[in-house]
Amino acid sequence: MTDHRKGTVPVWTLATGDTRVPALAEDGPMTAERLAELRSVLAALADDPIATLEVHPLPDKLDRSRGIPLDGASPLAQHLSQLITQSARSSSAAVTTAGDGLYRMVIPAKVAAQCGQGLIRPMAAKGVAGAIRGPLVNSAGKIVSGATFVPVGQVATAGAVGGAGATAGVAIGGSAALTVAAPLVLMAVAVGVSAHADGKRQQAIEHITELLEQLKEQELEQEHSALDGCRDAIDKATAILLDQGKPGASLGLDSAVHAINSALGAVDRRLAKWQSALDKLPEGQPVDLGTLTKSFPGIDDHGGVFRAHLELANLAIALKRRVVVLQAVEHAQTDPGNLFENFTRVLKRDQQRLDELESSIAGVLVRLSALELARPHGLRPVFTTAEVDRLMRAAHRIHQLGDDVVLDGSATDVAIEIARDEDGSVVVFPALPA
Numbered sequence: 485m486t487d488h489r490k491g492t493v494p495v496w497t498l499a500t501g502d503t504r505v506p507a508l509a510e511d512g513p514m515t516a517e518r519l520a521e522l523r524s525v526l527a528a529l530a531d532d533p534i535a536t537l538e539v540h541p542l543p544d545k546l547d548r549s550r551g552i553p554l555d556g557a558s559p560l561a562q563h564l565s566q567l568i569t570q571s572a573r574s575s576s577a578a579v580t581t582a583g584d585g586l587y588r589m590v591i592p593a594k595v596a597a598q599c600g601q602g603l604i605r606p607m608a609a610k611g612v613a614g615a616i617r618g619p620l621v622n623s624a625g626k627i628v629s630g631a632t633f634v635p636v637g638q639v640a641t642a643g644a645v646g647g648a649g650a651t652a653g654v655a656i657g658g659s660a661a662l663t664v665a666a667p668l669v670l671m672a673v674a675v676g677v678s679a680h681a682d683g684k685r686q687q688a689i690e691h692i693t694e695l696l697e698q699l700k701e702q703e704l705e706q707e708h709s710a711l712d713g714c715r716d717a718i719d720k721a722t723a724i725l726l727d728q729g730k731p732g733a734s735l736g737l738d739s740a741v742h743a744i745n746s747a748l749g750a751v752d753r754r755l756a757k758w759q760s761a762l763d764k765l766p767e768g769q770p771v772d773l774g775t776l777t778k779s780f781p782g783i784d785d786h787g788g789v790f791r792a793h794l795e796l797a798n799l800a801i802a803l804k805r806r807v808v809v810l811q812a813v814e815h816a817q818t819d820p821g822n823l824f825e826n827f828t829r830v831l832k833r834d835q836q837r838l839d840e841l842e843s844s845i846a847g848v849l850v851r852l853s854a855l856e857l858a859r860p861h862g863l864r865p866v867f868t869t870a871e872v873d874r875l876m877r878a879a880h881r882i883h884q885l886g887d888d889v890v891l892d893g894s895a896t897d898v899a900i901e902i903a904r905d906e907d908g909s910v911v912v913f914p915a916l917p918a
Contacts, residue, residue, distance in 0.1 A: 527594040540586045551913040675912040715803075728817060805838060
């Protein structure tokens with residue numbers, strides 16, 4: 485991305501309904517810090533969710549494979565094109581009619597919490613961290629922190645809030661300039677969340693494949709195959725719903741959901757056994773490695789059954805999150821006049837269970853990582869080098885279990901980036917913390 489520290493960045497404020505807020509919109513350029521303050525105040529005071537949308541130049545190199553592509557005829561692309569066209573007619577800000585660029589939508593933490601408190605967390609896998617350019621950077625990787633933001637002038641007439649043909653417009657109920665764009669915000673959140681969940685699925689698949697090649701466990705292979713086989717149905721259902729169609733039984737989504745729910749049932753059972761095994765350990769005393777491996781087989785190895793079970797759990801949860809988003813979009817589209825409320829209500833209820841499951845698994849890993857291993861028992865007063873090395877390796881690997889655990893599920897602002905080409909087609913990247 486070119487360095488635009490002396491340039492200006494157009495920014496819209498997007499409401500999901502007619503809402504009344506104090507006169508907070510800026511007439512002139514503002515800094516990134518001022519824009520962050522404005523987001524916080526609007527989120528706190530507005531009755532309906534409010535997001536901001538910035539437009540930056542497209543980076544010279546952009547890995548589009550991480551995102552979900554949508555053609556120019558898709559509802560999200562059409563809503564975005566409509567917003568750009570109407571704004572270009574009425575605004576002096578630097579928004580071209582073509583509208584190609586990197587559009588960055590920021591959803592306030594208050595709204596993110598409605599969409600599932602623990603849904604968006606950083607992905608720590610190699611090659612994935614930093615995939616979303618939170619602070620925008622130039623082609624050399626240097627943070628571009630000095631850009632100024634210019635509010636885009638709004639069109640003269642208010643638009644409808646819901647439905648496939650909803651138009652963008654000024655929120656007529658308040659004194660602040662807000663563009664009513666519920667469908668655009670809904671679709672951006674839905675696709676960004678779906679891309680985020682699919683990224684976590686890919687991460688889990690890579691880990692599982694590596695583990696199962698070492699283990700050669702047929703039962704785990706079958707469980708993995710059943711879950712991985714759900715992807716095709718979910719991908720097709722996602723495409724149909726994002727085109728505002730209705731997925732039929734021929735897609736196989738029902739059988740995919742059954743397989744995912746069955747896998748989650750296995751996760752619940754394994755989790756209960758893990759928690760019970762930890763509860764039985766003597767508190768504050770060193771634990772014998774042999775005792776630990778009976779309940780957590782392979783925990784002392786780089787690849788073991790316990791670690792495969794963890795990755796299968798991650799895969800099942802990631803697939804379920806994509807299904808939940810699909811269900812939320814479908815429910816929202818059945819009531820075009822109430823898009824965002826339906827979406828957040830359905831999404832929040834089902835995501836809470838997944839958040840609790842992830843939190844419980846994280847709790848098990850933290851408890852395991854804090855254990856102290858006991859010295860090997862035996863008649864000999866001196867231990868061999870091999871025994872000492874094994875104990876040290878096992879202790880290190882067990883302590884590492886808690887390294888990547890995220891226990892803080894507090895909501896954070898969520899950023900969704902959309903790359904738009906001149907033909908109107910878009911690629912929506914995984915939603916990540918702003």
